[in-house]
Amino acid sequence: MSQQAGYSPSFKRPAEIMRMRRKRARSDAGVFSSPSAQGSTGSPGQSESSPACVRPFSPGPLFNTQNRSGGGTKRRNPFANLENTYSPKKKLLIYNDDGNAEAADSHKINKWTEKEGDEDMSTKTECQGVLRLSARLTEVENQERQDISSKKCLTFSEDDSLFEEEEEDVKSPLLKSPQAIAPASIAPPVCTEYPADWSLxxxxxxxxxxxxxxxxxxxxxxxxxxxxxxxxxxxxxxxxxxxxxxxxxxxxxxxxxxxVYWQHPSLPWISLFPRINAERNFTGKSTPWAQDAALQQNLMSEWSVSLSSLYSLLKAKLCPYFYLCSYQFTVLFRAAGLGGSNSISALISPSTRGLREAMKAEGIEFSLPLVEERRKSREPQNLTVHQGEEEEEEERKEKAQAQECSELKEGENCRAGDEGENNGFNDDEDGSFSWLKEMGVQDKIKKPDSISIQLRKEGHAVALDHKPESVVCVEGLHTFTLINFLINCKSLVAAAGSQAGLPPTLLAPVAFRGAAVHxxxxxxxxxxxxxxxxxxxxxxxxxxxxxxxxxxxxxxxxxxxxxxxxxxxxxxxxxxxxxxxxxxxxxxxxxxxxxxxxxxxxxxxxxxxxxxxxxxxxxxxxxxxxxxxxxxxx
Known part of the structure; x- marks a missing residue:
C-alpha cells in the first residue's frame, strides 16, 4: 500500500493489526502469569518507555503513567491521522535536536521508524517515534498558544481531541467583506417623513x-x-x-x-363638506335661501369678499393654501413655494368641457397635466427613424383606410384618420376628402356632414369629463383671473336641487374675512x-x-x-x-x-x-x- 502524505509512518493494513493484537494477547498472558513479570509496566511488544506515550483518546494529549491511578493501559490508535489531529502549521513544523525548525515530510518521518524487521522492534520504534514527535508538537503547541493567545480563540467540537482555530477580528472593519459586515453594521433605513398629500x-x-x-x-x-x-x-x-x-x-x-380650521359659510344645522354628491346631507334640512333671491344675493356677496380675502392672504404668503368646494368640482389654491412651484398655482378637479371652454373664453391659460403626461409618454413610440420607414408607414395607413372605408355601409361615416388623438378625422377645417377621389371611391362613400365631424372632434374632450384626467392646472397671474371668473360664474352655484342658491364652501388653515373657526x-x-x-x-x-x-x-x-x-x-x-x-x-x-x-x-x-x-x-x-x-x- 503506497504511503499517503499526512498518515502515520507506521500505518499498517487492518489484517496486520489484527495479527499483532492476537500475538500481543498471547504475550500478555505469558507475562502476567510469571511473578517476575508482574513488576513490568508493559507487554514484551512494548518498550520500557511506552507507558509515557499513552493517550486516553488517541490522538489526544499525552499522560504520564505516574499520575495514573492504575489499570490497563491503552495503546495509541494506529489509524490516527496527523492531518485531523493538528492544524497544518503544527503538522509541518518539527524541531530537530539542534533546536532548528524544519518542515516535516513523509521522508523524514520514515527515518524515525523502520517498517521491516521484527514486529517487536517495529512496535518499539513506533512508540519512540510517536513519543518524540508528540513531545515536540506539544512544545510547539505551548509556544504558539503563548504567542497567539491574544489573537485566537479555540472552538472545540464534540470530540475533545479535535478543535478549530478562529482568528479574532484584529483588523479594521473596513477590511471586512460586504457580506460579512452587512447584517451587523448596516442598519435598516429610517424614514422620518411621508410624502405630502394634498387631498382632503x-x-x-x-x-x-x-x-x-x-x-x-x-x-x-x-x-x-x-x-x-x-x-x-x-x-x-x-x-x-x-x-x-x-x-x-x-x-x-x-x-x-x-x-382647528376655518370655514365659510358656516351653517350649524348643515354639514357643508363634502359638497360633491352630498344631496343626502341637505335633504330635509331648512334652506330659507332656496326661494329667496335677495338672500341668495347676500350670501354670494359675503362669499365673494371671503374669497377675495383668501387670495390676498395667499398672494402675501400669509395663507399657505385654501380649498373651494362646490357641488360640481373642487379647487385647490397654493401659495408660491408649495408643491415645488415657484408661483401661485390652482388645481381644479373634476372639470367638464363646458367649464374649460368658459375659462378659455375668459382668457385663462391652463393645462391638463395628466393628459400632457400621457401624450409625452407616447411620443417615443411615434418617433420615426428613417425616411424609408416613414413612407412604408404612410402607405400601410392608406391601405388600411381604404379597406376600412370600403366596408362601411351606405349612410355610415368614414373615419378619415387615426383613431387616436384626433378621434378619427383629420384636422382640415374644410373637411376635404380629396384622398377619396384619388383612390376612386368618392362615389361609393357618403361624406359626413360638418356637424358630425365637429362632434367626433369633440368626443375626446367630452370623454374626459368628471374623470381624474380632467384635472386642470392654472399657474401664475392667471390664478387672479380665475378668482374673478369664479366670482362671476353663474354655474358655480346650483340652480336646482337641495344645494340650490348655496355658495361653495371655503376651507383654510388660517383665519380670513368672514370665516368661522371650527x-x-x-x-x-x-x-x-x-x-x-x-x-x-x-x-x-x-x-x-x-x-x-x-x-x-x-x-x-x-x-x-x-x-x-x-x-x-x-x-x-x-x-x-x-x-x-x-x-x-x-x-x-x-x-x-x-x-x-x-x-x-x-x-x-x-x-x-x-x-x-x-x-x-x-x-x-x-x-x-x-x-x-x-x-x-x-
Missing amino acids: KTRLLFTSSLSLLWAEHPKAQEEALGLNQHCRAHFGTLPHSLQDPKSCSELRSAFQQSL TLKARSVNVKSQVGSTYQNFSSLEITGPILPSSLHTITTLLRPAQKGNFSANLYTHTPTAVMNTHTTKEQGAGGSVDLSGCGLHPASIQQLQQPSSLGKTALTYINMNNYSYTWKN
Missing part, C-alpha cells in the same frame, strides 16, 4: 398598542390655550418621548391646536383585536371632518412622541381631491427658496408641503410608524 380627508382612524385616551376630553384651559396658540401661530416644543401623555398639558393643548371631532376608544389565537388590547382614535394636509401632518407629529414611535393610521380620502397630488407642468424644485415662515403653519409642515408630491394622481390610504420609521400605502 374625511376621516382618520389611528390605532396603537398604547392608550390614546389622552387625546379627548380636554380641560377648558387646555382647549383655550390650543385655540390661542393657533390664532397666534405659536408652536411649542415637546420632548422626544413622553412617559404619561395624559398628564402632559402641553401635548393636549398642541393636539387641540392641530384640530374644530375636528376626535373620539378615542379601547378595543380588543385578535392577533393569531389571542386577543390584544388596542386603543383607537377617530378624527372626522374636513382634514387639511397641514392638520394631518401636525397630528402625526404629535402622535410620534406620545405613542413612543409606534402607531398606524387609516386615511379616508375625499375622492375628487385625490388627483391634487399630480405634478404641474412647469419646472419643479424651485419652491424651497420662497420664505413661508409667516403663513401660520408649523415649520415641519411647511418643509413637507414645499416638496413636490410623489403620489401622482393617488392619495395616501395607510400610514404606519414602527420604531420612529414611516411606511405608507397609496
Whole structure:
C-alpha cells in the first residue's frame, strides 16, 4: 500500500493489526502469569518507555503513567491521522535536536521508524517515534498558544481531541467583506417623513398598542390655550418621548391646536363638506335661501369678499393654501413655494368641457397635466427613424383606410384618420376628402356632414369629463383671473336641487374675512383585536371632518412622541381631491427658496408641503410608524 502524505509512518493494513493484537494477547498472558513479570509496566511488544506515550483518546494529549491511578493501559490508535489531529502549521513544523525548525515530510518521518524487521522492534520504534514527535508538537503547541493567545480563540467540537482555530477580528472593519459586515453594521433605513398629500380627508382612524385616551376630553384651559396658540401661530416644543401623555398639558393643548380650521359659510344645522354628491346631507334640512333671491344675493356677496380675502392672504404668503368646494368640482389654491412651484398655482378637479371652454373664453391659460403626461409618454413610440420607414408607414395607413372605408355601409361615416388623438378625422377645417377621389371611391362613400365631424372632434374632450384626467392646472397671474371668473360664474352655484342658491364652501388653515373657526371631532376608544389565537388590547382614535394636509401632518407629529414611535393610521380620502397630488407642468424644485415662515403653519409642515408630491394622481390610504420609521400605502 503506497504511503499517503499526512498518515502515520507506521500505518499498517487492518489484517496486520489484527495479527499483532492476537500475538500481543498471547504475550500478555505469558507475562502476567510469571511473578517476575508482574513488576513490568508493559507487554514484551512494548518498550520500557511506552507507558509515557499513552493517550486516553488517541490522538489526544499525552499522560504520564505516574499520575495514573492504575489499570490497563491503552495503546495509541494506529489509524490516527496527523492531518485531523493538528492544524497544518503544527503538522509541518518539527524541531530537530539542534533546536532548528524544519518542515516535516513523509521522508523524514520514515527515518524515525523502520517498517521491516521484527514486529517487536517495529512496535518499539513506533512508540519512540510517536513519543518524540508528540513531545515536540506539544512544545510547539505551548509556544504558539503563548504567542497567539491574544489573537485566537479555540472552538472545540464534540470530540475533545479535535478543535478549530478562529482568528479574532484584529483588523479594521473596513477590511471586512460586504457580506460579512452587512447584517451587523448596516442598519435598516429610517424614514422620518411621508410624502405630502394634498387631498382632503374625511376621516382618520389611528390605532396603537398604547392608550390614546389622552387625546379627548380636554380641560377648558387646555382647549383655550390650543385655540390661542393657533390664532397666534405659536408652536411649542415637546420632548422626544413622553412617559404619561395624559398628564402632559402641553401635548393636549398642541393636539387641540392641530384640530382647528376655518370655514365659510358656516351653517350649524348643515354639514357643508363634502359638497360633491352630498344631496343626502341637505335633504330635509331648512334652506330659507332656496326661494329667496335677495338672500341668495347676500350670501354670494359675503362669499365673494371671503374669497377675495383668501387670495390676498395667499398672494402675501400669509395663507399657505385654501380649498373651494362646490357641488360640481373642487379647487385647490397654493401659495408660491408649495408643491415645488415657484408661483401661485390652482388645481381644479373634476372639470367638464363646458367649464374649460368658459375659462378659455375668459382668457385663462391652463393645462391638463395628466393628459400632457400621457401624450409625452407616447411620443417615443411615434418617433420615426428613417425616411424609408416613414413612407412604408404612410402607405400601410392608406391601405388600411381604404379597406376600412370600403366596408362601411351606405349612410355610415368614414373615419378619415387615426383613431387616436384626433378621434378619427383629420384636422382640415374644410373637411376635404380629396384622398377619396384619388383612390376612386368618392362615389361609393357618403361624406359626413360638418356637424358630425365637429362632434367626433369633440368626443375626446367630452370623454374626459368628471374623470381624474380632467384635472386642470392654472399657474401664475392667471390664478387672479380665475378668482374673478369664479366670482362671476353663474354655474358655480346650483340652480336646482337641495344645494340650490348655496355658495361653495371655503376651507383654510388660517383665519380670513368672514370665516368661522371650527374644530375636528376626535373620539378615542379601547378595543380588543385578535392577533393569531389571542386577543390584544388596542386603543383607537377617530378624527372626522374636513382634514387639511397641514392638520394631518401636525397630528402625526404629535402622535410620534406620545405613542413612543409606534402607531398606524387609516386615511379616508375625499375622492375628487385625490388627483391634487399630480405634478404641474412647469419646472419643479424651485419652491424651497420662497420664505413661508409667516403663513401660520408649523415649520415641519411647511418643509413637507414645499416638496413636490410623489403620489401622482393617488392619495395616501395607510400610514404606519414602527420604531420612529414611516411606511405608507397609496
